[in-house]
Amino acid sequence: MIADGTTQSAPEGVLVTTTSASTQSAPVHEPRPPGPPPSGEFPESPAPPRPRRLPSPIRPGAFGAEDATILVGAAVSALCLVWIVFYQLTSLSGGLGFLICWYLAFLGLTWLGTAQVIERQVATDRVVAVVVVSAAALVIGIIIFIVAWVTYKAVPTIHWAALFTKDQKSFQLAESNALDHVGILHAVIGTFEQVLLAVAIGVPFAVATAIYLNEVRGFGSRTVRTVVTAMSGTPSVVAGVFIYSMLILTHVISYSGFAASLALVVILLPSVTRVVEEVLRVVPSGLREASQALGAPEWRTVWSVVLPTARSGVVTAVLLGIARIVGETAPLLFTAVGSQVLNLNPLSGDQGALPLVIWSDVRQPNAVLIDLAFQAAFVLMAFVLILFVLARIFSRPKGKGGKGRARPEEDDLMARFFVPIPIEESESR
Amino acid sequence: MTTTLPTAPTGPGHPQPFTGTRTLGEPGQIDAEGVCAWFGGRLVLETVNLTMEQSKVTALIGPSGCGKSTFLRILNRMHEVVPGAQLAGSVKLDGVDIYGPGQRAMETRRHIGMVFQKPNPFPAMTIAENVLAGLKFSRSTPGDKDDLVQEALTKAGLWNEVKDRLGELGGALSGGQQQRLCIARSLAVRPRVLLMDEPCSALDPTSTLRIEQTIKEIADEVTVVIVTHNMQQAQRVSDYCAFFLAAENQPGRVIEAGRTEMIFGEPTDQRTFDYVNGQFG
Amino acid sequence: MAIDLDLAPRRPQAPAPTPITVTRDYSTPDKVFRWGVQASGLGVFLLLVAIGSFLAWSGWPAFKVAGWGFFTHSGPVLVGSHANFGVLASLTGTVEVAFVAMVFGAPVAICTALFLSEYAPLRSRRSLIAMIDLAAAIPSIIFGLWAFFELQPNVVGLSTWMSRHLAFIPFFKVTSPPLNASIFIAGLVVGIMIVPIVASICREVFSLAPAGEREAALALGASRWQMIRTVVLPFGRGGMIGAVMLGLGRALEETIAVTIILAGSYKVTGQILQHGGSTISQLIAINFNQSGGALGVHDLLLCGFVLFLLTLVINLAASAIVNRSRSGAGVDL
Ligand SMILES: Nc1ncnc2c1ncn2[C@@H]1O[C@H](COP(=O)(O)OP(=O)(O)OP(=O)(O)O)[C@@H](O)[C@H]1O
Numbered sequence A: 001m002i003a004d005g006t007t008q009s010a011p012e013g014v015l016v017t018t019t020s021a022s023t024q025s026a027p028v029h030e031p032r033p034p035g036p037p038p039s040g041e042f043p044e045s046p047a048p049p050r051p052r053r054l055p056s057p058i059r060p061g062a063f064g065a066e067d068a069t070i071l072v073g074a075a076v077s078a079l080c081l082v083w084i085v086f087y088q089l090t091s092l093s094g095g096l097g098f099l100i101c102w103y104l105a106f107l108g109l110t111w112l113g114t115a116q117v118i119e120r121q122v123a124t125d126r127v128v129a130v131v132v133v134s135a136a137a138l139v140i141g142i143i144i145f146i147v148a149w150v151t152y153k154a155v156p157t158i159h160w161a162a163l164f165t166k167d168q169k170s171f172q173l174a175e176s177n178a179l180d181h182v183g184i185l186h187a188v189i190g191t192f193e194q195v196l197l198a199v200a201i202g203v204p205f206a207v208a209t210a211i212y213l214n215e216v217r218g219f220g221s222r223t224v225r226t227v228v229t230a231m232s233g234t235p236s237v238v239a240g241v242f243i244y245s246m247l248i249l250t251h252v253i254s255y256s257g258f259a260a261s262l263a264l265v266v267i268l269l270p271s272v273t274r275v276v277e278e279v280l281r282v283v284p285s286g287l288r289e290a291s292q293a294l295g296a297p298e299w300r301t302v303w304s305v306v307l308p309t310a311r312s313g314v315v316t317a318v319l320l321g322i323a324r325i326v327g328e329t330a331p332l333l334f335t336a337v338g339s340q341v342l343n344l345n346p347l348s349g350d351q352g353a354l355p356l357v358i359w360s361d362v363r364q365p366n367a368v369l370i371d372l373a374f375q376a377a378f379v380l381m382a383f384v385l386i387l388f389v390l391a392r393i394f395s396r397p398k399g400k401g402g403k404g405r406a407r408p409e410e411d412d413l414m415a416r417f418f419v420p421i422p423i424e425e426s427e428s429r
Numbered sequence B: 001m002t003t004t005l006p007t008a009p010t011g012p013g014h015p016q017p018f019t020g021t022r023t024l025g026e027p028g029q030i031d032a033e034g035v036c037a038w039f040g041g042r043l044v045l046e047t048v049n050l051t052m053e054q055s056k057v058t059a060l061i062g063p064s065g066c067g068k069s070t071f072l073r074i075l076n077r078m079h080e081v082v083p084g085a086q087l088a089g090s091v092k093l094d095g096v097d098i099y100g101p102g103q104r105a106m107e108t109r110r111h112i113g114m115v116f117q118k119p120n121p122f123p124a125m126t127i128a129e130n131v132l133a134g135l136k137f138s139r140s141t142p143g144d145k146d147d148l149v150q151e152a153l154t155k156a157g158l159w160n161e162v163k164d165r166l167g168e169l170g171g172a173l174s175g176g177q178q179q180r181l182c183i184a185r186s187l188a189v190r191p192r193v194l195l196m197d198e199p200c201s202a203l204d205p206t207s208t209l210r211i212e213q214t215i216k217e218i219a220d221e222v223t224v225v226i227v228t229h230n231m232q233q234a235q236r237v238s239d240y241c242a243f244f245l246a247a248e249n250q251p252g253r254v255i256e257a258g259r260t261e262m263i264f265g266e267p268t269d270q271r272t273f274d275y276v277n278g279q280f281g
Numbered sequence C: 001m002a003i004d005l006d007l008a009p010r011r012p013q014a015p016a017p018t019p020i021t022v023t024r025d026y027s028t029p030d031k032v033f034r035w036g037v038q039a040s041g042l043g044v045f046l047l048l049v050a051i052g053s054f055l056a057w058s059g060w061p062a063f064k065v066a067g068w069g070f071f072t073h074s075g076p077v078l079v080g081s082h083a084n085f086g087v088l089a090s091l092t093g094t095v096e097v098a099f100v101a102m103v104f105g106a107p108v109a110i111c112t113a114l115f116l117s118e119y120a121p122l123r124s125r126r127s128l129i130a131m132i133d134l135a136a137a138i139p140s141i142i143f144g145l146w147a148f149f150e151l152q153p154n155v156v157g158l159s160t161w162m163s164r165h166l167a168f169i170p171f172f173k174v175t176s177p178p179l180n181a182s183i184f185i186a187g188l189v190v191g192i193m194i195v196p197i198v199a200s201i202c203r204e205v206f207s208l209a210p211a212g213e214r215e216a217a218l219a220l221g222a223s224r225w226q227m228i229r230t231v232v233l234p235f236g237r238g239g240m241i242g243a244v245m246l247g248l249g250r251a252l253e254e255t256i257a258v259t260i261i262l263a264g265s266y267k268v269t270g271q272i273l274q275h276g277g278s279t280i281s282q283l284i285a286i287n288f289n290q291s292g293g294a295l296g297v298h299d300l301l302l303c304g305f306v307l308f309l310l311t312l313v314i315n316l317a318a319s320a321i322v323n324r325s326r327s328g329a330g331v332d333l
């Protein structure tokens, strides 16, 4: 878009200058007086500009009042129809069943109505549009519902002072069986240590692998790329069982937070690798060549040119990586096991974690523990949401200053992290 | 023509479009009045008034970026497909405003067909299926499919080359053949106007000549509007000509319009003269 | 045309130049650097090999005892003096849960992808995409919690209705109520959880459908849906298949959400509406703490190996399909 003032934009009723109106309205087949005018006798440049009012722009829409009427009519009549059939004739119960029947009736009536009033082609198009929009609305509605529901269940019962300062030790004492005596400190500390260790181990490993795949492209990088793709689909429960069988069963290490972080590394590694590789791929190759032309060795090029350019992408990858592993439950079952009391040492002994608190407390026949489980779920979810938003902020190009920066499509980065989208074979540079 | 004309689908209460004297399949006349166009709030085309005569070939010429394609796409409601695109003014097909209330874009596009710069047959369909694609959309059933395929391909000048391979995929043809297949596909729905946006710019001289020939042959059955950068081509195929121009950072306008001989022989505007004589700078 | 471009006078005595090969000579720090990143690449490779081989190795004792009966029996089976374990019920349960998940999740996901790529207004498209991605980031234990407290009570009514009116379909027959904690409900939750995965990939593939063909269809008078059906869906078919397979891989492995919902049972059942069932990952998760009882640790590790192989094969095949369709090659199935 052109930014300078000479461009005419057209909000309603803006005055615009125009060249001679007579040339514009020339009818195509207007007869002309015979005899060619010599080229010197052309009328001199256009007549002086005259201010004139442009009509306001429209966007012709396919959806008018008539169409809205059909939709509303179909919705209402479907409601009546289903009410009669659902309650009077088949004596059914349950809101979900009613909703489904109403929806199907609505679709059918929309089709019939549109086909009657307009035509069949439009009717099919309309019904598909309704289906597509409602599917998306369903998905987005469920997400909003889950977030709101967890908040609603957790927040009213939270004792903020206790939540982050106490563990569940005192719960075993019957007289202090209340929410102001128990908290999730042990779980927060446990999760913090496990995730920190996993990031400390996993991220350098992942960045090095991404550099190997994209910068060095050494022997076997094709195979490794396939392996990374395959590993990103590794079941999280398998990651836990694997660490268990390799390290705990063989008595190399015991059940501990550290064992949990190793299992988390197995999950973290492929995801961070693929995102960092994606980020490295869009670093302009001109930068690398410029650095090499200055005689910089390869490691310097990567360290001082490529990685700084890709820094915000790497930060995004790390943030998303944390969001990804912080809620993993299955791998912790076989490694950190979970604990009711605070264990500061990640290297030995059972350790609590946020997902494990939810997992174990929600199945207890005790209202206080169930409330605590919801509070843990709320804290976990809030943490994931914050990480997600931070990651989006980091991956967004920063205005004009971000122009030279290398960033893949922000949406693609996000998607690639949680979704095992295979990494494309990158074209040769 | 031996085949029955596919007719526009009508339902009870369906607004009858284009109630002029002619029916689907006969050439129509387009009157554009006060057409303006915007992309994302930026005015790119200002107050174009132009009549495209029935059964005649009208060429739109002008330098790049002056809004020819935009204008052409407004004529069959393809402009509104672009997100953020807006327009104003009216376009009348035989006196009926295609932007009037109750008019549907799908219906309009069946009456006013379009051929694009880049050949775009449906690659997953066979040649015959490609020709019949438009009819499938409107659910109209031609009397005899084979006849219709043959007729459309013959009019597009492609029949002799593909008559033995109608079952092959549309993508298996050469670029020039693909473009003629696209013309055949547009003709098969019997439009009253055919819009062509630089149909030959991706083609070799021989294919270009074949398509020009096709345009001349179909002109008495369908009104043709063609955008071209090739002055010789405009002179060869068109009866009328309109010269578009956009000054720097200004929206495009029609500078001059008239019979082709006039535009090229004795233009009234200095800029037209410069452009058609290649002195544009 | 044969134009001799070699017009420059050439001295006949000039010796023909010999091509030299430029070999890159890496300095010591560069060698260390290259060696380091190669080692980490190799490490990733070895990690995958290690996962497979350790699980196989520690599952082997169980397989030696159970033999191929491992795949044909269900639950602990008393053979002579010791109990053998069979995975059949969990294997069929896994497939059933995944099947239900795909039946519900895949169409919703594909519709969501179509919405994002074809219907959503341009201005809100980015934030809608972010919402869907966010769904992929929500931990599965929270999905499980929600499903247990909110989804299940509502679905039981639907299950009742289906068991009453659709019982002629064998899957929907119910012989022993209650209808909660069923494979059907577990499948529904997993179906919701795979939506973001399938939708993300499909959206990407759909948005790559060629603009020229889209416009061609519209210009011929196609409605939006007809355009999608003639251009977008055929073009995106390969990607859709791959995406659904990736979703399937995810559905097969889902652990915690399924474990929260599904009541364990070692019976092979086709009656997905009624209480009880088992999947491999659920079996591992709920039996692990009690290991040492009827189910040995090695049995569970063998189950883990089976699950690992299953998802590995499906994910690799799916990735190959998605990559091919992204390069425009299409798939023939
Ligand atoms: N999709 C779009 N979004 C924004 N602006 C557009 C879009 N398409 C065209 N424009 C702008 O509208 C103006 C007219 O474009 P148009 O394509 O009509 O020109 P044209 O005369 O067909 O040029 P050419 O001969 O090169 O095809 C140009 O300034 C162009 O930048």
Ligand SMILES: [Mg+2]
Residues within 6 Å of the ligand: B068, B069, B070, B197
């Ligand atoms: Mg153009």
